[in-house]
Amino acid sequence: MAPSIAGLTQDEIARLSPYHYIPSQGAALAMIILWGLSTLLHTGQAIRYKTWFMLPTVVLCGVMETFGWSGRLWSFYDPVIELPYQIQITMTILAPTPLIAATFVLFGRIIGRLGPVYSRLSPRLYAIIFCSCDVISLVVQGLGGGLAASANEKDGRGPELGGNLMLGGIIFQLPNSTVVIITFSACSGEFIYRYMTRRPLGRRAAHSSLANIEDGNSGRGVLTSKLKLMLGALSLSTLLLFIRAIYRTIELFDGWNGRIISTEVYFNVLDGAMVIVAIWLLNFVHPGVFLFGEGSSSECPRSCTAGMAAGSESAWT
Template sequence: MDRQELFIGCHAKIEGIETSYGYVPTLGAGIAYCVLFGVSMILHTAQFCWTRTWWASVFSIGCLVEVIGWAGRTWSAECPYNSTSFLMQISTLIIAPTFFTAGIYVILGRFIQILGPESSILRPNLYLWIFCTCDVISLVVQAIGGGLASGQAGKIGGNTAPGTHTMVAGIVFQLFSITIFVICAADFVRRCIRLRLLQNLTGSAIPLFAATILSVVCIYIRSIYRTIELSQGWSGYLITHESYFIALDGAMMIVAVAVFNVLHPGWLLPQNRNSSNKRGASSVDEVELNNSFEQQHGHGV
């Protein structure tokens, strides 16, 4: 059979002909993650509408992108050679976490507004401007690399190395930017503990504070995994063993976003500081933060 026909149609695994994955994706895992992210998306949509925290729609959008990606892997479980399903999952599952981190930038910025400028090395709105810009740059580079690699993968004797190296450069830059963010977030936590700023938070905000830390840790673990995975190439050990992808990408991302279903910022995020004179300033800062968020993402999402 012509290899090009395998890429277009739907054919079961043929002995001796490798798939683009290096394996046949597990149908059960694809369905399970489609359901999990789908439920989280529905809950997040209801929650941000109910609480009118419109910026939290980024969690719903991220879940939708995850559902599309895992739907592609579910499709690949039945049609493992189909190039459309492969490109569908690899492009969306790289992009999806960016929406989750955008929400985390807003939450962290709000905490900084509440606890005061002494709690952070950066101003609240700078988290959106700096790190979302870095995310966009890394995604553009990865998209260019993915397009180059996929174009060569469909050719007999095609050279996927330039595209792969471009993708790796994009994800290394993404890992670098999220590492800087993690350092800033860790410094924020250190300052809060050292200066005893958490005493300024209401009881409901403490669980959200912990949920944000958990989400950041999960996203960072996933970023480290994807960087190592892609740096090994398309035939590397990690990329050709699905169990790592299920545990270090899928599981990490569902925890990172579902934790905010349980502890939703629309319910738990404090709206002001203790004193009434700081309440007005806090509201102004929140408007500035939301405006910067809309300018950064209003047209892109």
């Protein structure tokens, strides 16, 4: 039961709050509206364009973020109780993970359109490798978020263990992991370079040449204006999520009572704003129009869809 806050000043209430401040009502309301609208729009777009893999990835992110910010709004009215704090910290930590998984899948499909001969990884491997990293991170962060949120100092169990687990998950997966994001960026950057300079990988080029003799294809797709916009949107989205990951990592290194986690504007800008812009980018530059609308299949590889579903279930078990 929450302690009585009757007669306490705003500063005294803030000191009792697990946030170390009273969350902003206006910021929470604005983000709930933006997340709710984006999620509804993405759901409609997934149905309209039959991009079903967007449901367990992008739409799931939107639903989780909406719950997370709803927890922050609840905390505005009841700033010292633990349940809304537990909801917001768990949801906002986990939510971007399925969103970045969609980026991996979409870039794999772009490779399939422009020419796998220029890529070190096949389009299918982009989904298998990077989505698998997402699933592992989702489980680790879910476990860590739950332990951190339910920590009870009176029982001698502080949030340090959960914080360390979340930190491990954040460091492992990017936009919550430098290793994954750097690997992904290196592979995608090499692909773009090879495509633009017409330098296919030798073994893949030899394989492709035999197939192309039979079907008459050149093995090199056309980088249309729509694909350019899709690539630009994915690049900016990944950058924004990377900024958010850096902030979260520094936040946890600073500690649960540190200045960073105790400053609301950092969270609103470096977490909330980064992720909301990233998801709205995919509303405006939707793959159903800018990628699959030009003749490519919109089905998600089974490995990604099944993996994300399994990861989501594991995180809550």
